[in-house]
Amino acid sequence: MSFVLKPAAGEPTQRTSNPAVVDTVASVIADVRTNGDDAVRKYSQQFDGWSPKSFRLSEDEVRSIVSSIPESTLDDLRFAQRQIRGFAQAQKDSIQDFETETLPGVFLGQRNIPIDASGAYVPGGRYPLTASAHMTVLTAKVAGVERVAATTPPNEGLPPQISVAAMHLAGADEILVLGGVQAIAALALGTETIAPVSILTGPGNAYVAEAKRQLFGEVGIDLFAGPTETLIVADDYADPFTVAVDLLSQAEHGPDSPCVLITTSEAVGRAVLDHIDALLPGLQTNAIAGPAWRDYGQIHVTDTLTEAYALADRFASEHVQILTEEPRQALESMRNYGALFLGEGTCVPYGDKVIGTNHVLPTLGAARYTGGLWVGKFLKTLTYQEVRDPAASAQLGEICGRLSRLEKFEGHARSGDLRAAKFGGADLLWGEIPTRAVTEQ
Template identity: 60%
Template sequence: MVARHLKKPAPPTANGAAPAFDVTAIVEGVINDVRAEGDAAVRRYSEKFDKWSPESFKLSDKEIQDIIATVPAQVLEDIRTVQNNVRTFAEAQKASLGEFELEIQPGVFLGQKNVPIQNVGCYIPGGRYPLLASAHMTILTAKVAGVPNVIGCTPPIAGEIPSSTVAAMHFAGADAIYLLGGTQAIAAMALGTETIPKVDFIAGPGNAFVANAKAKLYGQIGIDLFAGPTEVLVVADEHASPFTCAVDLLSQAEHGPDTPAVLITTSEKVATETIAHCERILTSTDMSTAALAATSWRDYGEVIVVDSLDEAFALADEFASEHVQILTQNPREALDKMRNYGALFLGEKTCVSYGDKCIGTNHVLPTKKSARYTGGLCVQKYLKTVTYQEVKDPKASGELGRLCGRAARAERFEGHARSGDLRAQQFLGDKYKWIYEQV
């Protein structure tokens, strides 16, 4: 396969200057301070980073209702519609997860249960925009899974309460809502403070500080994914509309200044016209996020021409992109040909933005090639698949005891072997010197 780049990402040195701060060092400092000082550190960092220091970060029931009352009726109706889509899909996911009990041999029963995590924290970002859709994806999905206690954190935006986000969090079923953002929110949920309860698991997207904090605290708590910048990849054949390709690539490029937006196509005409449309959209329309999208497109955008769709699918699998949009005559072919993606969007009637905002599948998805080994956030992430065992038949227990004794001694685990010996003696009458020496 000879892949021809008609547009390459900018060289690494051209992708902007080095950050003026050390994310890792800042995150470590915040986590250590929250661990040592609790609420005092949380408040100090909220004042520093968000200029936000209310009497209580937790919203009361009355405050929540007062905030919801300020949200336009159409927005509230849309939130309920989208959440119904998300709930319907999540409930179908849960129904697909079977529990079972198997009599593996006479009198020996093995089983599997799906037990929800007890305490979950959901982070709903809000640095540039109020990302209320993340409330549907994290909080609502956790409640469908059966999580009894879900708290949500979202930051104020420029000192203002994100009313629509609070409404979405409330309707999604959050048991408590905190106006708190950034590393301090992640640290508070993971470690617990005087007023913020410790959780067992944290879900939700966020900026580099949030992602770094989740990664550092992983192990003390569970997390959904190791997240990176949003990614989009479009696979297109000669029948695809270059204008559609351009619009859909730029729809994701507006997420941030470091979003990889990639087109892989079998048509040089589609490739060149897509590039031209991108430039026109970014320079001659009133797209409010054009500057942000233009930075991503300039520094991380790629357009690649290949000779066949099989080559396009193979190359797309190497990228293992978060979002993969298939704009071909037979888009369902990708279901058989591709393996590595966070989510597939099939055909011109479908777009990544539907997945982000309203269609019902979860938009918290793997990035940075982690789609090679994991899927995105779903009901399963909030459930622990646990097993249980029960031996009811005495003879079966004795036979297992003999087997356990032999297997354990092969590994030189004498203590394990003796647990098996005891059952073999009790239920089959075997004689073991070590038992008679002890009783």
């Protein structure tokens, strides 16, 4: 019989924003909208103690920062970016422009055109999330985005060197040292010195996430982001120590990060509990991972893997790791996840940092209806139509007229009627075509 071995102690993360956060963000956005650079500088000084002459780093400043990074570290960044670039390029290659003739003389087509400008937010604060630069900047450049403006908060009054290096190597056209709502608002709205972008990407704290939510519509965004989530499906084959280590690898993202194990083995579940209790005291990020596991960690025991996969689909977690004897079964058995990690040789941190897939993924159940950030997010899939055959236009016009009148759209109907009359000789019951407008057949 299925049962819960460890329930979550805390309430589920809410999908609505904290009212105090909503009000603060709205106030900052309104101020930046009205006062531009002055407002940006005011909030940067207030929240980060940061007010340089220019928030945008010069080419010389970028070169100096990159040259200060050990070559071995730069090599690691380049390795990760090669993996991410390669996968993004394969995604782009799978997206095809096409044109098809649906009726004689009727041509319909599709073109994939890059967005003109993208803004990439690379978080600082608790961790310098250099991988976010790979995922947001590099993927946009592979898509063909002409201008990518990347921004990251200052680190104790200085540009964060490793983040700047990652953004530069990823191909950022502009690098700003600017954080928080003021950075998001400046990129979305534009100021006297910062040109606006068309889409905002990248994770951030609750204020950054709320700023993206409020500005969505004026600009595009990648996703509505919540706390990092991980879920593991395991059977008797799974190593409990590996399961415990991998759950805690994601718990350290934040004290509200849900970590869930669904297993067909009560013995595995109990062993995982014991290992986590032993591992947490020695984990440097215990102050974060401990509360996450205490309040949001769960262990569910099911009778069968079929039930386990069904339960995992109901969670629709951001990261789903499959530690079973036949992990590829999950490809056929599951449909709701941000990303799948198959087998013991694979782990979620690979996806976070180095393997090549994008780590900007849906949370809070959004995996039920969307995937994560990918090269296609930076492309506009646009259609076009051309009717070259007069007979086809006449046929379409007659049908368009009838269908439009079913919906009480007389103006639409008359556009169709006109083509039916001009190109097919049909009677125009509501008027006459002026002589100068008649097309010679």
